[in-house]
Structure formats: structure tokens, C-alpha cells
Amino acid sequence: MAKVKLTKNEQKKQKDALKMYTRYLPTLILKKQQLQMEIRKVEERAAEVKAKKEALEEEFRSWIAVFGEDVGLDHRVLRVKDIVTSTGNIAGVPIPIFESAEFYPASYDLFEKPLWVDKAVSKLEKLMLFDLEYEVLEKQVELLNQELRTTSQRVNLFEKVMIPETKANIKKIGVYLGDQQTAAVVRGKISKRKLKVS
Helix, strand or coil, X not given: CCCCCCCHHHHHHHHHHXXXXXXXXXXXXXHHHHHXXXXXXXXXXXXXXXXXXXXXXXXXXXXXXXXXXXXXXXXXXXXXXXXXXXXXXXXXXXXXXXXXXXXXXXXXXXXXXXXXXXXXXXXXXXXXXXXXXXXXXXXXXXXXXXHHHHHHHHHHHHHHHHHHHHHHHHXXXXXHHHHHHHHHHHHHHHHHHHHHHC
């Protein structure tokens, strides 16, 4: 606990600080709740994207199996040229929002590959889009969790340190000033008696 001056000015300063802390604390608590809610929403969205990707992968595997031939399609056929994101804001936290992605044209010899390869490349593109969106959603969760940690620390600081400390300081100053006032009254009465006796 920091040492405080036992004066009326310090008492007023401590009361003003307490008023500010108690006014600011509900805002912090609300921000903490909002961040927790938004993290859940983003995690649910990430789970949706992952489930869609897994369903598409399963469909893709069974679809390729029908043709029964290995045409050598892999992630090198399709490369990401640019990822388009915008910036959103959740509870004062700037977060990336996945918009789309641009791919380099798939490079394979049309004369050597079967006709269905074009459709396979299109499905690969969709799979990669799900991966890219999932990565952006993970980044959102990471950023929101960082802000949640900071906000939780502030809430704890206000609830467990600043407010109780300030209340204790106000009480301590009040007791001291009350004692001083009582002592002054007693000294005044003693002086009065001494004057009457003389």
C-alpha cells in the first residue's frame, strides 16, 4: 500500500480516484464479457469452416476415387497469389477479416491430364480458401484472447487492488482527521479551563 498524506486535500483526491475507478470498472467488465462472447462466436465460425473443409475433402476423395487414376494433383498445382482481408473492430480490437484470395493460374498440361482435372483444381481452390479463412479466424481468436487477458488484468487490478486500497486510504485519512479534530476540541477546552483558572 502506498503511503498517503493525511490531509483533507489527499482525502478529496482519494475520493475522486475512487469515483473514477467505480465509474470505469463496469465498462471494463462489459468489455470483458463482450470479448468472451465474440471469442466464442469466432471459435464457432472456425469450427464451421473446418467442418465444411473436412466435408469437401471427403467428397473430393470419394470423387477422385471414382476415376481410379492418379493424375499427380497436389498443393503445388495451385498457389496463392494474394489474400484479401479487411480490418474489423471488435470491442476496440482491430482484427483481420477474410474476404477472398487470388490464385496463380493452375499449371498443368491440358493434353496430359484428363478432363475432370479442371473440376478437381476448382475443388482444390475451395479447400485452400477454407484453409485461408480458418487461418484468419485463428488470428482473430489470438488477438481477441490477448485483449481479453489485458482487460481481465485491469478488471482484477481495479476490483482487488485499486478500489480496496483507495477505500482503505479514505478511511485512514478520515480516522486521522477525526482524531485531529477531537484533539483540537480537547485542547481548546483545556485552554479555556486554564484561562478561567488564571
